[in-house]
Amino acid sequence: MSRELRGLGVSAGIAVGPVARLAAPPELPDRDAPVADAEAEAARAAEALEAVAAGLDARAAQADGAAADVLVAQGLMARDPVLGDAVAGLVRDGRDAPHAIDAALHEHRRALEGLGGYMAERAADLDDLRTRAVAHLLGLPMPGIPQPGHPFVLVADDLAPADTATLDPAQVLGIVTERGGPTGHTAILAKQLGIPAITACPDASVLVDGQRLLLDGGTGLLVADPDDALVADAERRARELAARRASSHGPGRTADGHPVRLLVNVGGPGDLEAPGVPGAQGVGLLRTEFLFLERATAPTREEQEALYAEVFSAFSGRTVIVRTLDVGADKPLAYLPQAPEENPALGVRGLRLARRDPELLAEQLDAIAAAARASDADVGVMAPMVATAREAEGFARLARDHGLEKVGVMIEVPSAALCAAEILRHVDFASLGTNDLAQYTLATDRLAGELADLLDPWQPALLRLIARTIEAGVAAGKPIGVCGEAASEPMLALVLAGMGVTSLSMGAASLADVRATLAAHTIDQCRALASTALAAGSAPDARAGCGGRRAGGRRRRLTPCPSSRSTPSRSPRAAAPPWRSASPSAPARWRTCPASSATSCCVPSRARPATSSTRAGRPKRTSRRGCRARRSLAATPRRGPVKGRRWRSTPAC
Amino acid sequence: MSERTVSVGSRVGLHARPASLFVQAAARQPVPVTIAKPGGDPVDARSILMVIGLDVRGGDEVVLHADGEGADAALDELVELLATDHDAEVPS
Structure with missing residues (x-):
């Protein structure tokens, strides 16, 4: 008997396979077991730590880059002589081995946590050691990715970075977690690896090992024990999706030729190697934080110029939009001390940093301009966290004084969306950072997993602010792009295109899906979807109205009505906002779409906003979800041109 | 008794990979080595927990x-x- 479950689809794709659950962490008994022979017990504790270390070494050998570094360091912690002595001492004082290890690690954990920041993240590594050692001693299954010997759908309460470091896409067909949100670690990782994934599915707790499970990472729908017809249908859809991805190439355009430029978000030179990048029409968001973070002194102008030049030359003849430094009190720069803030997401970050240190921004603009002059890329520059037209004006003047011709701003603060018309008088373009815009509009910390529904990019308030911004762009005849990960959700990309965006910028992995989906719809269909989405009273209704999952119901799969093809296309620069041109009856006819495999918003957890990352003595963030998400990809302070993770895992705007 | 003072070259400081490399190298030495911040308490250089606990920056x-x-x-x-x-x- 098949059973439907629902979660939040965070990585598009369809998978069918047997469930394998991640073992839950073992419970430590309330009391110590009586210890007859303290020496033997101490040896048992030492043996457990050594076994844990050996296991970590084995996993480190399979991993590479930053993931391997974390596992090597964790192995060294398990073999730490000071820890070993402390454990032995506690056993001699009468503790049993599991409790001795727990207590000794707890001491070190406290010490590290007290240091805050990166050190506090290492505390999570100690928790993992403790869990592993206790499981070993109690004879319980070792927590970690199961290895049933055949491909499986991984089901877990939540995934820790150590769990995912060695995740093998050939074995893991899909991922389902009970907790987690659209912006969490699991979502980011799954998207990176191209594994269909669903998070925030509390009902997944009923799933058991070996049970057949069908999941659609686009819609968030799971079916336990699906019948053969459902499986056949899912497999057919998976093949269609694969075929669409494979056949997707060229510039972004709708079925009837309306152009929407498809760009990539780049966190550093490492991202340039990602597949899909060569097919992009440019870079819609070049994050520059990688140049500035985790170093003792500011990068020199020359150093910056060389790195910008590297990116520009890779996109010769194409667009590159550089976002100026976006850091705040939660990611302090060693050379630019910032006092702790109660609310870093609302504090001195982004462009606001230039109020305190105008030199840093001036030098960055100088370096960008110099690199731009020496390149034939179409270089634009934009400022993050602009809240007022006056700030936009000041930034535009400064950038133009430095010789930059194409100047824009991020629209990621509700006030900027509301004043977009005024802002656009001063700049040449704007780019919607939908992740932060959602955070600020819905007053919801981007890392608050339990509030993930509020960060749904389909939230009516968010869609209306986006529409209002685009409307201002259309009226001013200035391009408005979207560089938040909302752009990577194919269905939402159609809605945004229908609203009149001129470009969508996303992680390279999402390009093919978005391009293919766009190519399968006319601009009028997109406008009708935009009308439907904007008319919806809730995020689930908006999604369902556009053919995605319905709240608790079935997806509608209707055939597009051919008659609306006769509706003339309108230019996105027409004076009237395009979605208003759609006929009121249109939406109902357009509920279907091959793009029902939409992906949800996914934000890597650089932990920029609203995480009170701490130094010694400051109060720490209490949300366990936040901590878990943060220690994810940010586990190691990665520096320099480290291939892979670091630059790929910087957050979206 | 031998003593050396050195400025840490890795910009991230004595954390992560640089710390792992240092601790492993210290464990290979024939004699016990301690490490301290100037004026601070020395700790066992073979202990990664103590070494990263020093919170040494680049x-x-x-x-x-x-x-x-x-x-x-x-x-x-x-x-x-x-x-x-x-x-x-x-x-x-």
């Missing part, structure tokens, strides 16, 4: 101590390792 100075035969050679090797910027290396 450019910070640290003081190494060792006693016995081979102490100088041991410290020379560790000093060189600490002075190197391991962040600049590109792992595979």
Whole structure:
């Protein structure tokens, strides 16, 4: 008997396979077991730590880059002589081995946590050691990715970075977690690896090992024990999706030729190697934080110029939009001390940093301009966290004084969306950072997993602010792009295109899906979807109205009505906002779409906003979800041109 | 008793990979080595938990101590390792 479950689809794709659950962490008994022979017990504790270390070494050998570094360091912690002595001492004082290890690690954990920041993240590594050692001693299954010997759908309460470091896409067909949100670690990782994934599915707790499970990472729908017809249908859809991805190439355009430029978000030179990048029409968001973070002194102008030049030359003849430094009190720069803030997401970050240190921004603009002059890329520059037209004006003047011709701003603060018309008088373009815009509009910390529904990019308030911004762009005849990960959700990309965006910028992995989906719809269909989405009273209704999952119901799969093809296309620069041109009856006819495999918003957890990352003595963030998400990809302070993770895992705007 | 003072070359400081490399190198030495911040309490250089607990940042100075035969050679090797910027290396 098949059973439907629902979660939040965070990585598009369809998978069918047997469930394998991640073992839950073992419970430590309330009391110590009586210890007859303290020496033997101490040896048992030492043996457990050594076994844990050996296991970590084995996993480190399979991993590479930053993931391997974390596992090597964790192995060294398990073999730490000071820890070993402390454990032995506690056993001699009468503790049993599991409790001795727990207590000794707890001491070190406290010490590290007290240091805050990166050190506090290492505390999570100690928790993992403790869990592993206790499981070993109690004879319980070792927590970690199961290895049933055949491909499986991984089901877990939540995934820790150590769990995912060695995740093998050939074995893991899909991922389902009970907790987690659209912006969490699991979502980011799954998207990176191209594994269909669903998070925030509390009902997944009923799933058991070996049970057949069908999941659609686009819609968030799971079916336990699906019948053969459902499986056949899912497999057919998976093949269609694969075929669409494979056949997707060229510039972004709708079925009837309306152009929407498809760009990539780049966190550093490492991202340039990602597949899909060569097919992009440019870079819609070049994050520059990688140049500035985790170093003792500011990068020199020359150093910056060389790195910008590297990116520009890779996109010769194409667009590159550089976002100026976006850091705040939660990611302090060693050379630019910032006092702790109660609310870093609302504090001195982004462009606001230039109020305190105008030199840093001036030098960055100088370096960008110099690199731009020496390149034939179409270089634009934009400022993050602009809240007022006056700030936009000041930034535009400064950038133009430095010789930059194409100047824009991020629209990621509700006030900027509301004043977009005024802002656009001063700049040449704007780019919607939908992740932060959602955070600020819905007053919801981007890392608050339990509030993930509020960060749904389909939230009516968010869609209306986006529409209002685009409307201002259309009226001013200035391009408005979207560089938040909302752009990577194919269905939402159609809605945004229908609203009149001129470009969508996303992680390279999402390009093919978005391009293919766009190519399968006319601009009028997109406008009708935009009308439907904007008319919806809730995020689930908006999604369902556009053919995605319905709240608790079935997806509608209707055939597009051919008659609306006769509706003339309108230019996105027409004076009237395009979605208003759609006929009121249109939406109902357009509920279907091959793009029902939409992906949800996914934000890597650089932990920029609203995480009170701490130094010694400051109060720490209490949300366990936040901590878990943060220690994810940010586990190691990665520096320099480290291939892979670091630059790929910087957050979206 | 031998002592060396060295400024840490890795920009991230004595954390993560640089810390792992240092601790592993210290464990290979024939003599026990301690590491301290100037004026601070020395800790066992073979203990990654103690070493990262020092919270040494890039450019910070640290003081190494060792006693016995081979102490100088041991410290020379560790000093060189600490002075190197391991962040600049590109792992595979």
